[in-house]
Amino acid sequence: MSDSNEVQELPILPLKNSVLFPHLLMPLAVGRAASLAAAEAALATEGKEIVIVAQREPSKDEPQFEDLYTIATKAVIKKMARSSESQMELIVLGVERVVVLKLEQTEPYLKARVRPYPLPDERTPEVEALHRAVTELAGRAIQLAQPNIPAEVSHLLASADEPLRLVYLLASMMSLELTREQALLEAESRGDALRLMHAYLTNEVQVLELRNKIASEAQTEMSKQQREYLLRQQLRAIQQELGEKDPQQAEVELLRERIEKLELPDEVFREAQRELGRLERLPPGAPDYQVIRTYLDYVVELPWSVFTEDQLEVGRARRILDEDHFDLKEVKERILEHLGVLKLNPEAKAPILCFFGPPGVGKTSLGQSIARALGRKFERMSLGGLHDEAELRGHRRTYIGALPGRIMQAIRRAGSKNPVLMLDEVDKLGRDFRGDPAAALLEILDPEQNKSFRDNYLDLPFDLSKVFFITTANALDTVPRPLLDRMEMLRLAGYSEEEKIEIAKRYLIPRQLKQAGLNDEQCRLPDGTLKRIISRYTREAGLRQLERNIGRLARKVALRHAEGNTEPVAVAPDDLIEMLGPPMFAQEELRKEQPPGVATGLAWTETGGEVLYIEATRLPGGKGLTITGQIGEVMQESAKAAQSYLWSHAKQMGIAPDAFKDDGIHIHVPAGAIPKDGPSAGVTMATALASLYMGAAARSDTAMTGEITLTGLVLPIGGLKEKVLAARRAGIRCVILPRENEKDLRDLPEQVRKEMEFLPVDRIEDVLAAVLPQVAEKLEALK
């Protein structure tokens, strides 16, 4: 071993991009003339020692003293071979760290005086700790970099008991930048060297972790795609082998064939071709593929030019309509009219009808019957609760899961361009921020516009003008005016008792008996029984409850048969309590004795008509007018109008005017739980008040209806038929009605007209005179 402080003069071999560490072997390729000369000079000595110095600036080919670092490594050339005259391969072994003191010569090679520059020998606990930390970190780095060979290398690292050798060894494995390697070589102490290495390793571990993460992600991605690709290739190969077509191609071909076979309008044909082209170019996995496919399916399935032949024979149509429904003359007449028009002018626009009336009167089934009579397809949809315009017109195709609107879907289901399309419950359309479906209906139901109806989804014009639209509604006040304006209103009023009995005998009983498995021999329902069911077990304008009750009876009889009692049954009215339970409704029995202050009124409800008894009483010392019984605003106002009329005419009628000032008045309209509104009780209230003030009881067999004005005029009201039928049910013989409503009496069944007495009036005085016979002469003064 050389004396550690001996100054030596040695040739210098500058390295462009590397630092040689002591204890490490490094192969070098030497090509620069000065370097060759230096190596030869070293080899010409016995020691074969040379100083390996890193260049500060790797780009310099002929570095000067100032271009070199001053801390360098003394090395021994262990082997030398030449690959050519000017190229030398060396293996050098780093021996120790030296400091370059002074450059002695630069030609033909660099030569300098150097002195060994050993690190101070320190064995502090800090160095020990650093040593262990670096060893551990290095183990992790190796594990990450090369998971396959950790055993020996880790062992190797662990065996390096000298911290400097560990640092140098790690540096040689890490391929650090030149400046970092040089910093390691120049470290002032072992502690510094270890600290530097720790920092480098930490960075290295992070980089390696990231690298591994990226690599593994890239690999999974790659293998998934490759797998799919491979499977697709195999599938294709199998299909070719089997002589099958690519499924996508086959699908496109099929669609093309269908499109060409259909007689599509020009615009539709062009659009379909364009979409088909797009479909063909898309890979089947593309998200748009299914969207376009579904669209084309819809286009192909719509009946662009499919019509059903209309059955124009009027006699046949009449027969069918009569078969299915009793009465309803007005509606049937309208349908037959249209048939007649179609016969003369096949291009006639289809009418847009609106059936309105109480539930259960057969609006929906009438639509079906019309379709049957005309020989058209029938489709119906309910608009009840529909509150989104897009439900009718469809969503644009840009939305995920978009579909055509209900109208186009119904047309598709019908499969013809001229079906009977029934839009049920048009009065129960909702409306919210998403839009107003009623507004969309305006276009659909306008014969001028619906010739080219554009559904948002299809975005193609479809001719709806041949569609026979029928809408139904229970009440018209919730239907927007413009929509009403487009439709032809046909009223289906409630049925009278006679009509109900007739309908029950013709349709309901046979149907329910059949359902229960009985024939008309086994179970008979006499008229009296039906009457009892209608009056005591149902309260409706339509027939649903009646039919349900008949059904119950039929089942009870069927049960009896099943139990072995096979004798034919005729259900008597008195059997009903046993079979259907106690009556659901107490009959509005005529109030035989009416005290002064009670008058009989008539009301219209959605379920038919009702008899109302309006009661008025004086509240001595009370104040103002109190009205109770779930009264709406309009009805309250007509009560005030009635009171004001009497007050203003008190003198003529012989009532003390103070009676109005001193006492309060309470008007009550039972039944208290049922909401009531409308002006048609005005006349009745006036009568009740007049009867109260004049102390004369009103006739109990007379009911009245009509709006009252302050001057005593009686204005017309609606729903007369239902009201009259209700009056008759209650046993009232005479109905007082506004003169303008006289014409509505024609709607009443013949028998009702014959049985009852009607008194058309113009003014309230006429009403009072008729109802309050006791004070008739007093009332004469009014006229």
Place this chain on the structure above:
Amino acid sequence: MKDKPRQLPAFLFPAFQTQEITHWRPSLDIYRMRNGWLLKFDLAGVPMEDVNVEVQGGRITVSGVRRDYVAEEADACYAMEIAYNRFERTVELPCEFANPAVTLEGRDGILIIRVTEG
């Protein structure tokens, strides 16, 4: 720019494995004799006087110097594979020498060392 040369730890190569980093390690054969041991060293170009043998218990250390005689007289070195300068080799034998007798014999570049219990 040339690729960065790869450095390797010297102790991975047995030929360079010595206690002292600068020393080289001659190769050797070992024979067991009836009365001791025979060690054959590949030490061509090393005069017997320059070889130093030390025996301590079962451990025998052979060291010395191989000089490159022609280095000075040649113009330039064209290739170099022989290791020069100080060498050292230590072997542990499975026996203890209390009072060893060592004889050296140089034969055609091979140094034969006989160690017997004296």
